[in-house]
Amino acid sequence: MTKLNNVDPLIEWNRLNKENAEQGFVSSMYQSMAETTTAVDKFSLWLLAGTGATGALLITQINSVVPHLSAQGFKACMVLLVLSAIFGFFAKYKSLRCEIQIQMQSKLTDLTKPVIAKHEEDKDKIKEYASQRGIQLQTDIELSNIITEFSKPFPFWVKWLIARKVKETSGNRQAGFHVAVKAYVAQLQWTFFQACLFLAFMLTGAWYASAI
Secondary structure, eight states, X not given: OHHHHHHOHHHHHHHHHHHHHHHHHHHHHHHHHHTTHHHHHHHHHHHHHHHHHHHHHHHHTHHHHHHHHOHHHHHHHHXXXXXXXXXXXXXXXXXXXXHHHHHHHHHHHHHHHHHHHHHHHHXXXXXXXHHHHTOOOOOSOXXXXXXXXXXXXXXXXXXXXXXXXXXXXXXXXXXXXXXHHHHHXXXXXXXHHHHHHHHHHHHHHHHHHHHO
C-alpha cells in the first residue's frame, strides 16, 4: 500500500497542492510582516533627523552650552548622540535590505507566474504525447540550469557567492523571505537601540544640567 501511495499521481498531486497552499500562506505572512518596514523606517529617520539637528545645535552653541552642562556632560551627551546616529544608520541599512528583498520577491513572483503556467500547460501535453509514443522524458524545471544561465554575466566571485547561497538554501522555499524577515528583525533591534540612546542622551543632559 505504501508503495502504491508513493507512485499514485493523485496522491502526489494532493500532497503538492496542500504543500503549495501552506507555503503560500507562510509567504503571505512573511511579506505582510516585512512590509511594515517602512513604518519603522519613518520613525528611525525621524529620530536620526532629530539627532543630527540636536548634535549640530550643541556644536554650534558649544560656548553657551558648556557652562550650563559642564565639559564632561557635554562629551557624554555627544557620545550618546553619535552612538544613536550610528545605530540609526544600521537600522536604515537593514530597512533598505528588507525593502529590496521584498520588492524582488514580489516582482519575481509576478514575472514567473506566467512562465510556470505555460510550462505546466506544455508539460502535460508533452507527457501525454510521450506516453502515447512510449517515451520517457524529464519535463521538470531544473534549478541548476537556471542558476548557471543567470550567473553568466557576473564576475567569478559573484558566481561563487550565488552558488554558495543556492547550496545553503537548497530545499528552502522561503529562503528569500527569510532574508527579508531577518533584515526586518535586525532593523527593529537597531531602531530600539537608537531610541534608547536618544532617551539616554536627554536623561544625561538633564542629569548634568541639574547637577550644576
